[in-house]
Amino acid sequence: xxxxxxxxxxxxxxxxxxxxxLFAFAWLTFADKCHPAPAGSALFWAILGVIFILGTxxxxxxxxxxxxxxVALDGANRVRPGVAEQDDSPTAxxxxxxxxxxxxxxxxxxxxxxxxxxxxxxxxxxxxxxRHLDVTQGALIGLGFGGLAAMFVALRLTxxxxxxxxxxxxxxxxxxxxxxILPQLLASLGVIFAAAGVGQLIARGIVxxxxxxxxxxxxxxxxxxxxxxxxxxxxxxxxxxxIAAGVLVPLIVVPFHVDPAMAAMITLxxxxxxxxxxxxxxxxxxxxxxxxxxxxxxxxxxFQLPFxxxxxxxxxxxxxxxxxxx
Amino acid sequence: xxLPEWARLAGLLVVAVGFALRIKPTLVVVSAALLTGLLASxxxxxSAAGLQHVPVLRNVIxxxxxxxxxxxxxxxxxxxxxxxxxxxxxxxxALSERFGLQRQSAKLIGRIRVATVGRLLFVYxxxxxxxxxxxxxxxxxxxxxxxxxxxxxxxxxxxxDSAASTEELPxxxxxxxxxxxxxxxxxxxFYGQNLSPVxxxxxxxxxxxxxxGYTVSVWRLVAYAIPIAAIxxxxxxxxxxxxxxxxxxxx
Numbered sequence: 001x002x003x004x005x006x007x008x009x010x011x012x013x014x015x016x017x018x019x020x021x022l023f024a025f026a027w028l029t030f031a032d033k034c035h036p037a038p039a040g041s042a043l044f045w046a047i048l049g050v051i052f053i054l055g056t057x058x059x060x061x062x063x064x065x066x067x068x069x070x071v072a073l074d075g076a077n078r079v080r081p082g083v084a085e086q087d088d089s090p091t092a093x094x095x096x097x098x099x100x101x102x103x104x105x106x107x108x109x110x111x112x113x114x115x116x117x118x119x120x121x122x123x124x125x126x127x128x129x130x131r132h133l134d135v136t137q138g139a140l141i142g143l144g145f146g147g148l149a150a151m152f153v154a155l156r157l158t159x160x161x162x163x164x165x166x167x168x169x170x171x172x173x174x175x176x177x178x179x180x181i182l183p184q185l186l187a188s189l190g191v192i193f194a195a196a197g198v199g200q201l202i203a204r205g206i207v208x209x210x211x212x213x214x215x216x217x218x219x220x221x222x223x224x225x226x227x228x229x230x231x232x233x234x235x236x237x238x239x240x241x242x243i244a245a246g247v248l249v250p251l252i253v254v255p256f257h258v259d260p261a262m263a264a265m266i267t268l269x270x271x272x273x274x275x276x277x278x279x280x281x282x283x284x285x286x287x288x289x290x291x292x293x294x295x296x297x298x299x300x301x302x303f304q305l306p307f308x309x310x311x312x313x314x315x316x317x318x319x320x321x322x323x324x325x326x
Numbered sequence: 327x328x329l330p331e332w333a334r335l336a337g338l339l340v341v342a343v344g345f346a347l348r349i350k351p352t353l354v355v356v357s358a359a360l361l362t363g364l365l366a367s368x369x370x371x372x373s374a375a376g377l378q379h380v381p382v383l384r385n386v387i388x389x390x391x392x393x394x395x396x397x398x399x400x401x402x403x404x405x406x407x408x409x410x411x412x413x414x415x416x417x418x419x420a421l422s423e424r425f426g427l428q429r430q431s432a433k434l435i436g437r438i439r440v441a442t443v444g445r446l447l448f449v450y451x452x453x454x455x456x457x458x459x460x461x462x463x464x465x466x467x468x469x470x471x472x473x474x475x476x477x478x479x480x481x482x483x484x485x486x487d488s489a490a491s492t493e494e495l496p497x498x499x500x501x502x503x504x505x506x507x508x509x510x511x512x513x514x515x516f517y518g519q520n521l522s523p524v525x526x527x528x529x530x531x532x533x534x535x536x537x538x539g540y541t542v543s544v545w546r547l548v549a550y551a552i553p554i555a556a557i558x559x560x561x562x563x564x565x566x567x568x569x570x571x572x573x574x575x576x577x
Contacts, residue, residue, distance in 0.1 A: 011408070014411060014414070015407055015411075017414060018407075018410075018411055018413055018414045021414055021417065022413065048410075051403065051404060051407070052407055052410075055404035055407055056404065058400075058404070059400075060372075060397040060398070060401040061371055061372060061396050061397045061400060062400065063400030063401070063403060063404050064396035064397055064399040064403070065400070067356070067399055067400060067403050068356070068396070068399075070352070071352045071353055071356045074352045075350055075352070105426075106425055106427070106429060106430040107430070108430065110422055110425055110426055110430050111427070111430070111431075113418045113419075113421070113422045114418065114419060114422055114427065114469065114473040114474065116418070117415055117418070117468075117469045118464050118469050121462075121463075121464050121469075122462050122464070125462055129461075135461065135463070136526060139462075139463035139464070140408050140411060143412070143414075143415070144411055144414055146415070146469075147411075147414035147415035147416075147417075147418060148414065150415065150418030150419075151418045151421075154417075154421045154422055155421075157425075158422075158424075160425075164421065164424075165417045165418070165420075165421045166417055168417060168420035168423075168424055169416040169419075169421070170417075171420065172416045172419065172420040173413060173416050178352055179351065180410055180413065181410060182351050182352060182355065183406065183409035183410065184402075184403045184406045184407065184410055185352055185355045185356060185359075185403065186355055187402045187403070187405070187409065188355075188356075188359055188398065188399045188402035188403050189341075189356075189358060189362075190402070191398050191401070191402040192337075192359045192363045192368070192398055192399070193362060195363070195366065195393075195398065196337075196362050196363060196368065197331075197334070197366065198334060198335065201331060201332060201334065201335065232338055232341075237526070237527070237530050240531065240534055241534050241537075244534050244538060245534075245537075245538060249538050249540075253540075260538075260542060261531075261540075261542040261543070261546045261550055262550045264531045264535055264542075264547075265547050266550065266554065268520070268527060268530070268531055269516075269520065269551065269554045272517065275512075275516065276509075276512060276516070279351070280341070282351070283409050284512050285508075285512075287467070288467040288508040288511070289505075289508065291468060291471075292471070292472060292476060292504040293504075294501060294504050294505065295501060296501070297348075299501060299504065300505045300508040300509060300512075303502070303506055303509045304509050304512065304513075306565070307509070307513065307561055307562070307565055310561060311554070311558060311561060314554070314557055315554065318554070
C-alpha cells in the first residue's frame with residue numbers, strides 16, 4: 001500500500017501528467033485551422049511531451065537528439081503562437097482574459113482555482129517533511145498535483161468544457177513560447193561548461209591577478225568571481241563549489257583564519273546579485289517576462305539591475321568588516 | 327587538435343553576443359554548448375555497443391566511459407524537467423482569467439484604501455521571505471505573480487492615477503509594474519530561502535564546506551544569511567517606494 005502511494009505521488013507521475021497536458025496542447029494546435037504554423041508548433045510541444053514522459057528511461061543520446069530537433073524547429077521559426085479566436089480585441093497588450101464566453105461579474109470564488117495550487121504544494125511539502133522525505137521533491141510533486149487539482153476546481157467552478165480549459169492553457173503556453181524550455185537548455189550548458197572546466201579557468205585567472213597578502217582585494221576578487229561566474233552559469237549554486245574551492249578557501253579562509261561559515265554564506269548571496277542580472281537565469285528573469293507578456297524580454301533584468309548593483313558591494317563590505325572584527 | 331585552454335571561453339562569447347543581438351535564445355545556448363564541448367575535445371557521443379566500428383562515427387565517439395556532448399545535453403535536459411513543470415498550472419490559470427480572475431484581483435485591492443503599488447509589492451516580498459523562513463517552496467511566478475500580485479498592483483495604480491479602468495493606464499506604467507512584480511518575487515525568494523536550514527541554499531553551502539574539510543552548523547549559516555536578507559528587504563522597500571513616486575510625479 002505504502003509502495004503504491006509512493007509510486008502514484010512521485011515525480012514520475014507528475015512528469016507523465018505534464019507530458020499528457022503537452023500532448024493535448026500539441027493536438028489542439030494541430031487542429032487549429034487559423035494557426036500560422038500548426039505542424040511545426042504541434043511537433044515541438046509533442047516532442048517536449050515525449051521527453052517529459054520518457055525522459056527517465058530514454059538513452060540520453062536519444063533525448064539529446066530530440067532536444068536538437070526542438071532547437072532546430074525553433075531556429076527555423078516553425079514554432080509560433082496561435083492567433084486569437086476573435087479578432088475584435090485590439091487591447092492585446094496586457095495579459096487580459098482571452099476571448100470567448102465569460103461571466104460578466106466574477107466573485108471572489110474565482111480565486112479558488114489558483115489558490116489551490118500553493119495550498120496543495122504546501123500540503124505536499126509538509127507531508128514530506130513529517131515523513132522525513134526529500135522536501136524539495138515534495139514541493140515539485142505538490143506543484144504538479146496542485147496544477148491538476150486546480151484544473152478540476154476551475155472546471156467545477158466555471159462549468160466550462162474541458163476543451164476550453166485545455167485550449168486556454170494551450171494559448172497561454174504558446175504565448176510564452178519556446179522560451180519555456182530555456183531553463184532546461186541552460187542547465188545542459190552548465191553541465192558542459194563544468195565538463196570543459198570553464199569555472200577552474202575563471203578561478204585560476206583571478207588567482208593570477210590578485211596579490212595574495214592583500215585581504216581587501218582578495219575579498220573583492222572572491223565576491224567578483226562569484227558574481228561573474230554566476231552571470232555566466234545563470235545559477236549561484238553551480239558557481240559556489242568552484243569559487244569556494246578555487247578562491248575562497250585557499251586564498252581567504254586558510255591564510256587569514258576566517259570563519260568558513262560566514263565567508264561561504266556571504267559568497268553565496270554575492271552570487272545571487274549576479275542571478276538577478278543575467279539572462280542565463282532564464283527561469284527567474286526571462287520566463288517570467290514571457291509569462292507576464294512583457295514587450296521587452298529583458299524588462300525584469302533591467303528593473304533588478306540597480307538593486308543588484310547596490311547589494312553586491314555591500315557583500316564585499318560586510319565580509320571585510322566581519323573578518324576585521326573577528 | 328591542440329588549442330590553448332582559454333579558447334574554451336569562446337562559448338561565453340557566443341552567449342554574450344547572441345543574447346545582445348537577440349538571436350533566438352534556444353539556438354544561442356545550444357550553439358554555445360556544442361562549441362564549448364568541441365573546443366574542450368569532448369566527443370559528440372558516448373561509445374555504445376558496436377557504434378565505434380562504424381567508420382563514419384569513429385571520430386565523434388568517445389573512449390569507453392567518456393560521456394559525449396549529445397548525451398550530456400539529453401541527460402541534463404531530462405534531469406531538469408522539474409524547471410518546466412509550471413506548464414501543468416497554465417490551463418487552470420488561463421481558464422480562471424477568462425472568467426475574470428485578474429479583474430477581480432484588481433477590484434479587491436481597490437477596496438483597500440492604504441494599498442499602494444509600492445506597499446503592495448513590498449508586502450509580497452515580505453510574504454515570500456516568510457515562506458522562505460517556513461521553508462515552503464512555491465514557484466511564485468505562475469502561482470502568485472501573474473494571477474494575483476500583478477493585477478493587484480495594476481489595480482492600485484489605477485486608483486492612484488484615477489483612471490477609469492486599468493486599460494487606460496499608459497503602456498510604460500503597465501510594463502514597469504509587470505517587471506516590478508516579477509522582481510518582488512525574485513527578491514523575496516532568493517534572500518528569504520537562506521533563512522531556513524532545510525532549504526537548498528544552506529544545504530549546498532554546508533555540503534561544499536564539508537567537501538573542503540569544514541563541518542559547520544547549518545544554524546550558523548542561517549545566522550550569517552540574516553544581514554543580507556535584512557538589507558534586501560530595505561532595498562526592496564526603497565525601490566518599490568520609488569516606483570510609486572516616479573509614476574505619480576509623471577502624471
